[in-house]
Amino acid sequence: MNSIIDIENLTFEYTRQNAVLKDISFQVKPQEFFIIAGPNGAGKSTLLNLLCRSIIPKSGTIRIDGATIESYNTRELAEKIAVVRQEHVPIFGFSVIETVMMARTPFFSPLGFENEADRKIVNEALEVTETDRFASRPLANLSGGERQRVLIARALAQNTPMLLLDEPTSFLDLKHQVAMYDLLKLAQTQKGKTIVAVTHDINLAAQYCDELLLLSSPAALVPHDDNLAKGTYYLGEAKNVLSPDRIKKVFGVSVFTGKVGKENFFIPIGKYARDRNSVLQQPQDS
Amino acid sequence: MSAGIVLVVVMFACSLIGTEPISLKAALLKTDAPSTVNPDHEILIRVRLPRIILAAIVGAALASSGVAFQALLHNPLADPYILGISSGAGLGAIIAVLSGFSWTIWGRSPIAIFAFAGAVGTTWLVWFIGRSTKKFQMTGLLLAGVVVNAFFSALIMFLTSIAKSEDVHATIFWLMGNMMEEDFFVLWIGAGCIFAAIVALFYISPQLNVLSFGEDDARNIGININRTRTVAFAVAALATAIAVSLSGLIGFVGLIVPHGVRLVFGPDHRQLFPLTAIVGAIFLVTADTVARIIVAPAQLPVGIVTAIVGGPFFLILLVRHSKKAIW
Numbered sequence: 001m002n003s004i005i006d007i008e009n010l011t012f013e014y015t016r017q018n019a020v021l022k023d024i025s026f027q028v029k030p031q032e033f034f035i036i037a038g039p040n041g042a043g044k045s046t047l048l049n050l051l052c053r054s055i056i057p058k059s060g061t062i063r064i065d066g067a068t069i070e071s072y073n074t075r076e077l078a079e080k081i082a083v084v085r086q087e088h089v090p091i092f093g094f095s096v097i098e099t100v101m102m103a104r105t106p107f108f109s110p111l112g113f114e115n116e117a118d119r120k121i122v123n124e125a126l127e128v129t130e131t132d133r134f135a136s137r138p139l140a141n142l143s144g145g146e147r148q149r150v151l152i153a154r155a156l157a158q159n160t161p162m163l164l165l166d167e168p169t170s171f172l173d174l175k176h177q178v179a180m181y182d183l184l185k186l187a188q189t190q191k192g193k194t195i196v197a198v199t200h201d202i203n204l205a206a207q208y209c210d211e212l213l214l215l216s217s218p219a220a221l222v223p224h225d226d227n228l229a230k231g232t233y234y235l236g237e238a239k240n241v242l243s244p245d246r247i248k249k250v251f252g253v254s255v256f257t258g259k260v261g262k263e264n265f266f267i268p269i270g271k272y273a274r275d276r277n278s279v280l281q282q283p284q285d286s
Numbered sequence: 287m288s289a290g291i292v293l294v295v296v297m298f299a300c301s302l303i304g305t306e307p308i309s310l311k312a313a314l315l316k317t318d319a320p321s322t323v324n325p326d327h328e329i330l331i332r333v334r335l336p337r338i339i340l341a342a343i344v345g346a347a348l349a350s351s352g353v354a355f356q357a358l359l360h361n362p363l364a365d366p367y368i369l370g371i372s373s374g375a376g377l378g379a380i381i382a383v384l385s386g387f388s389w390t391i392w393g394r395s396p397i398a399i400f401a402f403a404g405a406v407g408t409t410w411l412v413w414f415i416g417r418s419t420k421k422f423q424m425t426g427l428l429l430a431g432v433v434v435n436a437f438f439s440a441l442i443m444f445l446t447s448i449a450k451s452e453d454v455h456a457t458i459f460w461l462m463g464n465m466m467e468e469d470f471f472v473l474w475i476g477a478g479c480i481f482a483a484i485v486a487l488f489y490i491s492p493q494l495n496v497l498s499f500g501e502d503d504a505r506n507i508g509i510n511i512n513r514t515r516t517v518a519f520a521v522a523a524l525a526t527a528i529a530v531s532l533s534g535l536i537g538f539v540g541l542i543v544p545h546g547v548r549l550v551f552g553p554d555h556r557q558l559f560p561l562t563a564i565v566g567a568i569f570l571v572t573a574d575t576v577a578r579i580i581v582a583p584a585q586l587p588v589g590i591v592t593a594i595v596g597g598p599f600f601l602i603l604l605v606r607h608s609k610k611a612i613w
Contacts, residue, residue, distance in 0.1 A: 054502055078508025090498045091360055092553035102499070105492045106508040112492045112556050158507065 378404020
């Protein structure tokens with residue numbers, strides 16, 4: 001099968017007793033928009049860290065573009081995968097353009113300076129992400145949404161076929177959440193990037209992704225009760241993976257559901273929520 | 287470039303300032319009879335010039351090491367002495383005095399040689415302990431530095447309290463930072479080493495830029511972080527050790543010069559290393575000139591001048607830091 005990321009029987013554990021990820025297998029096709037969702041502690045970020053080799057799996061294989069991830073050196077891997085982590089501010093006051101230019105560091109001349117090609121790539125990344133307006137401002141002076149776009153610009157400037165994102169919308173308001181997904185979609189369709197993003201926001205993710213991996217925490221092992229369930233995770237198109245029952249099972253929360261086009265949407269309803277009983281068709285008390 | 291010219295001008299101007307007024311014209315005038323002594327020439331070439339060159343070397347070394355340590359430790363408050371180099375050098379110096387050695391290498395006193403060995407040895411020890419903490423390497427390194435510093439300081443105090451007072455006084459005075467007149471041969475060796483160190487740091491400066499975004503980001507961008515860190519650490523520590531063995535402990539240069547330059551010219555390490563080296567040299571040459579003349583005919587240890595100027599300046603920076611959190 002033609003896949004750019006190929007995960008086989010992946011297992012990872014921080015302590016002996018508890019495997020965070022257990023026997024996971026999936027493939028990501030080139031230029032696919034792939035979402036990894038699931039509750040806290042289900043191993044989403046662990047999986048992302050495995051994919052960029054920040055951590056090493058206990059067992060199983062990860063193939064990137066046909067070769068095992070161990071066979072790449074740091075620079076070769078950086079030419080395949082760019083990573084956008086949850087936003088943070090560096091200790092020194094680098095400007096936006098300096099930050100984005102850092103993506104080109106491995107390609108600098110021995111004297112440590114960028115060339116015309118580097119500048120062109122950086123300017124393009126600034127334009128696509130609409131961060132060129134404040135290119136010379138220090139990163140620390142930007143809002144969370146702006147800063148997140150700068151980090152996306154830096155990842156784009158790395159010129160990799162794959163983009164890995166760790167909760168790209170977690171600090172953003174509604175408008176910026178949507179703008180972020182639009183930007184990622186643009187990177188996918190226009191730049192041909194493969195997007196792999198970890199997110200909590202299943203509603204928004206469902207509207208954009210091609211494939212969704214729903215991880216469950218191993219503590220609440222998912223029984224093999226349907227054809228999508230594979231041990232501790234579900235895999236498939238969002239509209240097939242996400243259902244009220246599964247969300248109840250995986251996240252442990254009751255949801256109000258409806259449809260936007262073909263996609264289901266889910267609004268969590270808490271135990272003491274005002275309209276709980278009228279909203280949930282079958283009130284479930286836990 | 288223009289900063290380099292300013293350095294030359296400052297060094298030149300400072301060589302003409304001093305307790306004993308000298309005339310440049312007289313100093314450079316060739317005497318017909320070689321046997322007659324030209325006092326202006328003697329003071330300029332044999333006394334002031336070596337001292338100014340020494341101050342420039344030490345200032346450049348401390349300032350650029352300060353930049354490297356701040357980037358390496360992710361800590362804008364780091365200075366070249368933070369990982370125990372100062373107490374290591376101090377311990378070495380005290381041991382040299384107590385053991386009563388009198389031999390020299392390249393005209394260096396045992397104090398200087400033991401201080402150098404103490405500085406390098408301590409750095410190695412701290413690096414070794416820091417590395418074994420693995421996951422939180424940089425925090426581990428800082429903690430190891432602090433603890434080793436405290437331990438060696440206690441040893442210094444112990445040795446001081448059991449030693450004869452005049453020996454100890456000499457050591458403490460030396461440690462306070464002094465620009466003794468030096469042999470030109472030693473100066474050129476020192477200058478060569480420090481220049482090589484600054485070139486090496488400049489060479490890894492793009493990698494240090496990325497490292498300030500954190501280890502994970504740097505790795506994902508394709509930086510060999512272990513190599514970058516090892517080079518930065520080894521080079522900065524050696525440069526500091528050389529500076530300490532040349533002139534004792536001179537505080538604040540390695541802290542305030544990097545901050546001042548960063549505030550004015552931005553945080554890009556590619557600019558920062560050459561600029562801080564030059565500004566550090568200018569700062570120390572100026573401070574030493576002040577130290578020479580302010581209580582003339584007596585002279586102050588230059589460490590006192592840098593601390594008196596540097597202390598308030600640093601506090602101002604600290605207040606600014608808490609206000610806008612950008613450097």
